Amino acid sequence: MTNRHIKAIVAGVSQGGIVALETLLPQLSKTFDKPIIIVQHRAASSDTFLSEHLNSLSLIQVEEAEEKQPIKSGTVYLAPAGYHLLIEQDMTFSLSCDERVNFTRPSVDVLFESAADCYTHQLLGIILTGYNSDGAKGLQRIKQAGGLALVQDPEDAEVPDMPLAAIKITPVDAILTLDQLAQYLNRLS
Amino acid sequence: MDARSIAEIEINVLLEAIRLRYDYDFSNYARASLKRRIQNLLLKEKLEMPYQLIPRILYEEEIFNRFLAEMSVTVTELFRDPASFHALAEHVFPRLESYAYFKIWHAGCATGEEVYSLAILLEEAGLLDKARIYATDYNKQSLKTAEHGIFPAADIKQYHHAYKKAGGKKQLAHYYTHQYDAIKFKDSLKKNITFAYHNLVKDGIFGEMHLILCRNVMIYFDRELQNHTFTLFNNSLARKGFLSLGSKETLAYSVIDAEFETCCKSNRIFRKLN
Numbered sequence: 001m002t003n004r005h006i007k008a009i010v011a012g013v014s015q016g017g018i019v020a021l022e023t024l025l026p027q028l029s030k031t032f033d034k035p036i037i038i039v040q041h042r043a044a045s046s047d048t049f050l051s052e053h054l055n056s057l058s059l060i061q062v063e064e065a066e067e068k069q070p071i072k073s074g075t076v077y078l079a080p081a082g083y084h085l086l087i088e089q090d091m092t093f094s095l096s097c098d099e100r101v102n103f104t105r106p107s108v109d110v111l112f113e114s115a116a117d118c119y120t121h122q123l124l125g126i127i128l129t130g131y132n133s134d135g136a137k138g139l140q141r142i143k144q145a146g147g148l149a150l151v152q153d154p155e156d157a158e159v160p161d162m163p164l165a166a167i168k169i170t171p172v173d174a175i176l177t178l179d180q181l182a183q184y185l186n187r188l189s
Numbered sequence: 190m191d192a193r194s195i196a197e198i199e200i201n202v203l204l205e206a207i208r209l210r211y212d213y214d215f216s217n218y219a220r221a222s223l224k225r226r227i228q229n230l231l232l233k234e235k236l237e238m239p240y241q242l243i244p245r246i247l248y249e250e251e252i253f254n255r256f257l258a259e260m261s262v263t264v265t266e267l268f269r270d271p272a273s274f275h276a277l278a279e280h281v282f283p284r285l286e287s288y289a290y291f292k293i294w295h296a297g298c299a300t301g302e303e304v305y306s307l308a309i310l311l312e313e314a315g316l317l318d319k320a321r322i323y324a325t326d327y328n329k330q331s332l333k334t335a336e337h338g339i340f341p342a343a344d345i346k347q348y349h350h351a352y353k354k355a356g357g358k359k360q361l362a363h364y365y366t367h368q369y370d371a372i373k374f375k376d377s378l379k380k381n382i383t384f385a386y387h388n389l390v391k392d393g394i395f396g397e398m399h400l401i402l403c404r405n406v407m408i409y410f411d412r413e414l415q416n417h418t419f420t421l422f423n424n425s426l427a428r429k430g431f432l433s434l435g436s437k438e439t440l441a442y443s444v445i446d447a448e449f450e451t452c453c454k455s456n457r458i459f460r461k462l463n
Binding site: 068080082086087088089094096098113117 | 220222
């Protein structure tokens with residue numbers, strides 16, 4: 001599996017996500033040079049505490065995505081609470097408050113599908129811990145567009161449902177623990 | 190040419206057909222959401238590709254109406270984003286109080302939940318009688334719903350909670366009658382509200398407003414259409430008038446940024462300087 005061409009990473013995570021991100025993001029090296037765009041399911045009323053908290057733990061910048069913002073490499077973006085996060089062809093973010101998808105807003109599928117449209121085969125998608133099956137279809141779309149699909153090892157996940165749902169419908173490229181994922185990402189640069 | 194570029198052309202041709210036939214211009218809408226909505230419509234109409242919509246939309250007005258409904262799906266609720274309503278009452282209402290009467294424009298009001306929320310807070314501040322509220326949208330179906338003031342009661346518990354968080358002083362139930370699975374707001378709330386058709390893409394200014402609310406509309410526009418709309422708002426606002434945007438929207442980087450000051454940063458309330 002070659003991955004040198006990857007330009008961006010998208011990740012979806014739900015229940016158990018805060019601990020997972022606290023484990024994964026601080027392991028990324030200071031020289032990590034791709035954007036990572038994350039949908040973490042959370043209450044619509046949540047503030048920017050999560051991105052600030054993760055930023056304080058990490059060597060690379062972690063922030064909340066803003067609409068029309070150009071996507072920078074070496075930065076981790078979190079979808080703002082209560083909005084779907086999408087990517088435009090000019091590699092900027094856009095937001096929507098359209099109806100929930102898979103009972104949730106932001107939805108992993110919405111991010112993954114628009115990202116696959118933009119980055120096609122240069123995209124890497126990751127599904128982490130969580131209930132439900134949000135992200136499974138999106139990961140499938142990434143594979144269909146020629147991108148790479150990784151899933152957290154269900155044994156390693158606090159809640160295995162989301163990884164299992166993804167594995168069920170997509171032949172993923174690898175099933176990894178959080179520590180292995182961190183190593184994998186660091187080797188991309 | 191790659192498949193992506195061809196798909197872009199396909200969408201452009203569809204939008205051009207709509208513009209020529211119905212005079213609705215969606216070419217400056219943010220593309221990613223627009224494409225999702227077209228996909229949703231294709232699913233419902235059991236079609237595969239956007240180009241298949243073109244003959245249908247040209248010859249069947251009903252399909253266009255369904256497209257329009259899809260385009261203006263908006264998730265709105267009573268006292269949505271309660272902190273921003275609280276901030277209006279705190280920062281803006283005291284300034285409005287000094288006028289003998291004042292004008293408010295709620296642009297893109299959709300089905301009207303937020304207009305009624307605003308009317309309730311104005312009523313509690315003793316200001317509703319002095320207010321003239323213009324609630325506009327480009328979807329006539331949504332406007333009808335807004336005018337009726339009847340909403341599903343399914344999320345009523347959440348609305349009660351949001352009303353309190355917005356600074357509501359009484360009980361929300363004071364303002365509506367509950368029948369079966371719906372609530373109907375008292376007519377007295379809308380006595381000073383005018384519901385009217387207005388399309389931000391092509392229609393002109395509303396004169397001398399003291400407060401304009403436009404929430405979660407700008408996120409669907411590209412930069413060019415955002416600037417067009419912000420200019421429209423700037424020209425519609427009285428001196429020292431207020432502009433209230435959605436919780437993720439900002440005047441920063443816009444063409445009117447220099448002509449406004451930030452009144453409440455966290456709740457996206459801006460004030461025109463002169």
